[in-house]
Amino acid sequence: MAGLTTAVVLAEAGASVHVIAEQVPGVTSLAAGAMWGPYLVEPKDKVDQWGQRSLEIFRKLAEDTATGVRLTSGIEASRTAEAPPDWATTLPGFRPCEPTELPAGFSAGYQFTVPLIDMPTYLGYLLRRLDAAGGTVEQRRLASLADAGPATVIVNCTGLGAQELAPDHDLRPIRGQHVVVTNPGLTEFFSEDTGLSPDLLCFYPHGDTVVLGGTAIDGEGDLTPDDKAAADILARCAEVEPRLAEARFLEHRIGARPTRATVRVEAYRQGDGAVVVHNYGHGGAGVTLSWGCAEEVHGLLADK
DSSP: OHHHHHHHHHHHTTOOOEEEESSSSOHHHHHOOOBOOOOSOSOHHHHHHHHHHHHHHHHHHTTSGGGTEEEEEEEEEESSOOOOOHHHHTSTTOEEOOGGGSOTTOOEEEEEEEEEEOHHHHHHHHHHHHHHTTOEEEEOOOSSGGGGOSOSEEEEOOGGGHHHHTTOTTOEEEEEEEEEEEOSSOOSEEEEOOTTOSEEEEEEEETTEEEEEEEOEETOOOOSOOHHHHHHHHHHHHHHOGGGGGOOEEEEEEEEEEEEEEEEEEEEEOTTSOEEEEEEEEGGGHHHHHHHHHHHHHHHHHHO
């Protein structure tokens, strides 16, 4: 997600862009739900800036159904009466829910309209846009940043790969699992504010399918499907929306969110004169921050 978006921004600004990636598109990006919304990520001032810029762009993209982006209404709810997150209060249609609008067991909730992104469709759109801008893609695994070959600029958007390529040992995985099922007629999203719990509850309708979530297992990067976790996800979601109990299972989507204390977007010049820009560590907010961080990378390169 970060890599493709950054590649598009740079290619459309006139740079000669060659993407090298082990997987195109990456499995973690494909596994995202995905709903715009800052998710346990710092630093707050920069995250707010990057997120708002991405929101502006996603709203424009939602005007074209071929992008996979749609503006969708829904509810974020909590089982403890808490104030809504700052970012939600500025969204269109924001209002507190009436108690009768909330599922059993929930004490507070808020309705708003936000971009939902169907990731397989959206990543295909980004690849087509990169190609149209003259960018190229090569699928292979890098042993080091130098392994990318001679370049005046190297942009490191390798997610968890930055553990070795940066190297950055403050980076860790948070395993995320979603379940995709047939859509029994849902048109609105639902998301529970579960705080730091590893057990998430959300469902995002995308036409004929619904993405159900999820998990957030800190320190785990194994991408093997967990059938018990999938069954628990479906049970949690069906408790809120009973129609999901009859939905047909389609697939697992599993990724490892690249997480660190703060998102890393910074540039420096190597001894050989090449400029390296890091853009990784977005955790569960990769979609939310994608365009803002990509434009930050462009700005850093313009200053070099």
